[in-house]
Amino acid sequence: MSCSCFAHNRFNRGFGLAGSTDFSNSAQASHASTAPAVDVESITPAQLTVKKLARDTNTHERYLIKGGFLYAADTANTVIANSWILVTGDKITAIGNAQTPIPEYDRLINAEGKLVLPGLVNPHWHESFVAPNNELPDDSALETTPYARGGNIEALSAMFAFISTVGQKLTLGEGIAIARWSMWTQLRSGTTALGDLGSANTANAMGQAALDLGIRLRVSRWGSDIMIPSGAREFKRIADTQAQADDWAALMETWNDHPSGLIGGMPSVMGAFGSSDEQLIALRDIANRYQSPYATHLAPLRNEREAVQHVFGLSPIGRFDKLGLLTDRLLAVHTAYASEEEYQRLIATGVNICHSPAHYGMLGEATNSETKQIARFLKDGVPVSSSTDGGISFIGGMPEAMRAAHLGHNEANNDNTSCPPTLTLRTGTLHGAQALGWKDRIGSIEIGKQADLVLINIDDWRYRLGNHPLRTFLVAGGSQDVDTVMIAGKVLVQQGRSTQFDENELLSDYRKAVISARTRIQKT
Numbered sequence: 001m002s003c004s005c006f007a008h009n010r011f012n013r014g015f016g017l018a019g020s021t022d023f024s025n026s027a028q029a030s031h032a033s034t035a036p037a038v039d040v041e042s043i044t045p046a047q048l049t050v051k052k053l054a055r056d057t058n059t060h061e062r063y064l065i066k067g068g069f070l071y072a073a074d075t076a077n078t079v080i081a082n083s084w085i086l087v088t089g090d091k092i093t094a095i096g097n098a099q100t101p102i103p104e105y106d107r108l109i110n111a112e113g114k115l116v117l118p119g120l121v122n123p124h125w126h127e128s129f130v131a132p133n134n135e136l137p138d139d140s141a142l143e144t145t146p147y148a149r150g151g152n153i154e155a156l157s158a159m160f161a162f163i164s165t166v167g168q169k170l171t172l173g174e175g176i177a178i179a180r181w182s183m184w185t186q187l188r189s190g191t192t193a194l195g196d197l198g199s200a201n202t203a204n205a206m207g208q209a210a211l212d213l214g215i216r217l218r219v220s221r222w223g224s225d226i227m228i229p230s231g232a233r234e235f236k237r238i239a240d241t242q243a244q245a246d247d248w249a250a251l252m253e254t255w256n257d258h259p260s261g262l263i264g265g266m267p268s269v270m271g272a273f274g275s276s277d278e279q280l281i282a283l284r285d286i287a288n289r290y291q292s293p294y295a296t297h298l299a300p301l302r303n304e305r306e307a308v309q310h311v312f313g314l315s316p317i318g319r320f321d322k323l324g325l326l327t328d329r330l331l332a333v334h335t336a337y338a339s340e341e342e343y344q345r346l347i348a349t350g351v352n353i354c355h356s357p358a359h360y361g362m363l364g365e366a367t368n369s370e371t372k373q374i375a376r377f378l379k380d381g382v383p384v385s386s387s388t389d390g391g392i393s394f395i396g397g398m399p400e401a402m403r404a405a406h407l408g409h410n411e412a413n414n415d416n417t418s419c420p421p422t423l424t425l426r427t428g429t430l431h432g433a434q435a436l437g438w439k440d441r442i443g444s445i446e447i448g449k450q451a452d453l454v455l456i457n458i459d460d461w462r463y464r465l466g467n468h469p470l471r472t473f474l475v476a477g478g479s480q481d482v483d484t485v486m487i488a489g490k491v492l493v494q495q496g497r498s499t500q501f502d503e504n505e506l507l508s509d510y511r512k513a514v515i516s517a518r519t520r521i522q523k524t
């Protein structure tokens, strides 16, 4: 299911925690203790240079983005080969083609030789860049992940419980520095709106980092208060349910409907095998109070059903249904293992289905191909979204996620109409915006919507013989081809570089912060 930060149990093992599983590997643990080369004792959190980033404060100029090949990702499936877009302040105010007269403008962005897409929306992501990376550069330490072969529920629930405590161990400065670099890798690859599904960081640090970068974010807190030991008939409580609910209340109070217009809240739980009934009820209540989206991994693994049924007498989806959590504000991730009856309930209740197709092969999961249920949702018109999930380093952006959706579903279903290019684009834009409760604001290029746009270089040898540049981009392009990113009318990335800060400084702050944080976490 989620988060390669937990792949190979790297996260808690890297921190020297035994965990409750038999995945420990002394070779890797000792490898971890030999790093890092820097004198970590000399760096204190107070020395971190969490500077205020320069911001482009211009909000009144009119931009004309002219000459690009536009895919609007709207429901009418608008495509304009030689397009122009007028951006006034933070909004799209006019759209035209080569035949329509050009309106007045202040600044021109030449989009010739570029694809023009709505800002990419990544509704399911975890900020996890504090995790130690003990990966070896060859495959000599390769082992089966706890996600593979149906999933090791005991191992996963123990790991998720640990992750839910990591954010509290960071200083605010460390959290901001780590989140800035982590979010920069998303922004650089064309993501303009992120959905946090629980992170190894705090809501305050991530909210601040998103403001600093100018990226949109639904910020969360990882709810996980129980674990299910293998074969058990009772769960083990491993965290204070009320304390986690208090964190949700605090984050909603601070960040939901933030005056910047960029940030909202999205309370989340890891999944049906990580939450008590009290926690699920608390999730429902806070989401109802704020009428906000809320999120979970739902029916993501073949082995989860039996483990959950054993303890609760209900399936994972059955638990959510009974507690009134199946609504059109629920963002449900990796939902591949629903029964027929549950599948129909998910459609009838309007639950937003999301998946991370580029992530499954990395961890050894068969989420797309084993049941083919995600593709069935697509065929049935459900607005399925694509996402990257989280990792402890950059694991591909939304371009790679969309490629995997396009090629993966078509292959698994032996059908090239399973996930065609323009539908694929909507999984990476409009459908994600809907899942985040922001469909009226972002997700497509339409007059009146926020000016969140991505320009992608297509003027090279890969595109010479094709007539469908979006298809060519999906199969032969990637994150590196993103040239320009605009959010709310502000150009944040130009020619692949930040317009606001020195990328090296951001990386240097990140490195200082993780060394400082990891050292302290390992000691506790």
Ligand SMILES: [Zn+2]
Pocket: 001, 002, 003, 124, 125, 126, 197, 297, 333, 389, 390
């Ligand atoms: Zn996840």
